[in-house]
Structure formats: structure tokens, C-alpha cells
Amino acid sequence: MENKDRKIVFFDIDGTLIDGPTHQIPQSAVEAIRKLRENGHLAFINTGRTLVSIEPRIREIGFDGLVCGCGTHIYYEGETLFSQSILHEKCTEIVYELRRLGIPTFFEAEEHVYYDSRCMSPELGNSVSNFKSLNCSVPDMPERPEDSEVVFDKFFCLLRPDDPVDKLRSFIGDEFTAVPQGEHYLEIVPTGCSKAEGIHILQKKLGIPKDNCYAIGDSENDIPMLEAVPHSIAMGVCSKTILPYCSYRTTPVLEDGIANALKHYGLI
Numbered sequence: 001m002e003n004k005d006r007k008i009v010f011f012d013i014d015g016t017l018i019d020g021p022t023h024q025i026p027q028s029a030v031e032a033i034r035k036l037r038e039n040g041h042l043a044f045i046n047t048g049r050t051l052v053s054i055e056p057r058i059r060e061i062g063f064d065g066l067v068c069g070c071g072t073h074i075y076y077e078g079e080t081l082f083s084q085s086i087l088h089e090k091c092t093e094i095v096y097e098l099r100r101l102g103i104p105t106f107f108e109a110e111e112h113v114y115y116d117s118r119c120m121s122p123e124l125g126n127s128v129s130n131f132k133s134l135n136c137s138v139p140d141m142p143e144r145p146e147d148s149e150v151v152f153d154k155f156f157c158l159l160r161p162d163d164p165v166d167k168l169r170s171f172i173g174d175e176f177t178a179v180p181q182g183e184h185y186l187e188i189v190p191t192g193c194s195k196a197e198g199i200h201i202l203q204k205k206l207g208i209p210k211d212n213c214y215a216i217g218d219s220e221n222d223i224p225m226l227e228a229v230p231h232s233i234a235m236g237v238c239s240k241t242i243l244p245y246c247s248y249r250t251t252p253v254l255e256d257g258i259a260n261a262l263k264h265y266g267l268i
């Protein structure tokens with residue numbers, strides 16, 4: 001099958017491929033994605049996670065590639081198609097500013113997820129434990145990041161009610177885009193990188209017509225991805241904010257949500 005005749009489907013991970021409360025991947029989703037590829041179509045992960053936190057059980061499903069870190073890294077057939085990290089000097093500046101503001105944050109890179117023990121909270125501690133449970137490298141940010149080789153692609157703030165969000169937004173300015181993840185989380189990526197831009201890069205690289213592009217998600221940071229395709233699918237359990245951007249709503253994750261979505265569009 002020529003690429004112009006193939007469909008390409010982009011899958012979010014958390015709340016889409018993996019059920020939030022149980023952390024399970026239903027076998028129906030695994031079989032549906034494999035059948036999609038057997039039928040000659042392309043399957044890509046499109047996630048806010050960076051490569052280090054893509055678990056083996058996800059990779060073993062079998063995907064043609066990955067859009068990671070909200071479009072900061074794109075991989076196709078094991079090769080890196082696109083890569084954008086924040087410059088070391090800027091990373092150092094970001095770390096010091098977040099320390100000054102006292103906002104608990106983790107800093108996501110291709111091979112590590114850093115946390116900063118100088119700005120801890122119970123929730124950040126839980127996040128560190130969760131990343132370690134995935135066998136991620138989760139180092140503490142050095143006291144003097146300027147004396148290290150620390151570089152990251154994006155950062156994720158775990159906000160408390162009294163955290164100075166306005167000052168954070170003023171600091172990042174136009175250089176970064178802050179994407180709310182519910183009321184208490186802010187995902188911050190370099191402006192120009194997004195799940196949508198990842199789709200556009202792959203669409204152009206692979207010669208896939210826009211009409212052949214599909215995306216499946218559940219939360220606010222999926223909105224750019226859902227807007228970027230004509231066939232946008234909301235999971236059965238999802239943030240209501242995404243529904244205006246979706247053309248179809250499938251069943252919940254554990255009720256064969258992915259399989260039912262792919263069947264609805266005749267992809268399997």
C-alpha cells in the first residue's frame with residue numbers, strides 16, 4: 001500500500017491507551033492496534049511523556065513511531081526525525097526561577113526526568129515514585145545546574161493553591177507555551193512544539209493526506225492534536241473541554257474504547 005492510501009492514527013497514552021484508575025492496558029487495545037498495522041495503516045504514540053517514560057509494555061504493542069514530549073522529539077522506525085531541547089543556559093535559568101518561586105516541578109528529558117528536592121511537595125514525591133516504578137532515571141537536580149550538563153525538553157509544574165502562577169507565566173513569556181492539565185498542573189513546552197506540530201511533521205515526511213489522519217485522546221493537552229486532524233476521537237471518560245474538538249466519542253478505556261473507535265472508522 002502506498003503512503004497516500006494509508007491511514008495514520010495517533011494515540012495518547014494516559015487515559016487513552018492506559019486506564020487512569022487501574023493503570024491497565026486492555027488486551028482489546030493491543031490487538032486492535034496490531035490489527036490496524038496488519039491492515040497496512042500506521043500507528044503512532046503522541047504523548048506528553050518523554051522517551052524515558054515510555055514503558056516496555058507500551059513499546060511491545062508495536063508502533064511505527066512516537067511523538068514524545070508534546071512534539072519535542074519524534075521517532076519513526078527507531079530513528080529520530082526531529083529533536084528540540086531547551087538550551088543548557090536557559091534550563092539553568094528556569095531551574096533557578098522555579099526555585100525562587102517555590103513551585104514543585106519535574107523537568108523531562110529524553111533519558112531522564114529530573115526533580116528538584118529544594119522545591120518538594122507530597123505530590124511531587126508521589127510523581128518521583130511513579131517515575132521510578134517505570135524504571136525511569138529520576139535524578140535530583142544538581143544544586144548548581146550551571147556546573148552540570150543538565151538539559152531538558154519541557155517541564156511540568158505541580159501547582160498548589162498559593163503558588164505564584166502569574167509570575168511563572170510572566171517569566172516564560174512567549175518563549176514557552178503553558179498547557180493546563182486540569183486545575184493543578186501546568187505542562188510547559190517550547191513555543192512551536194506541540195502534539196499538533198508532531199502530526200504535521202510526520203504527515204509531510206510520510207506523504208499522508210490530511211483526510212487520512214486520526215487522533216485519540218482524553219485531556220486538555222490533547223486539544224492541539226485533536227484540532228490537527230479531521231477524525232478526532234474522545235475517549236469515553238475524558239475532560240469535557242475536549243468534546244467541542246472531537247468528531248466521535250468512543251467508550252471508556254476498559255470497555256474496548258480504542259478497539260471500538262478503530263472499528264467505527266472501519267480501520268479494523
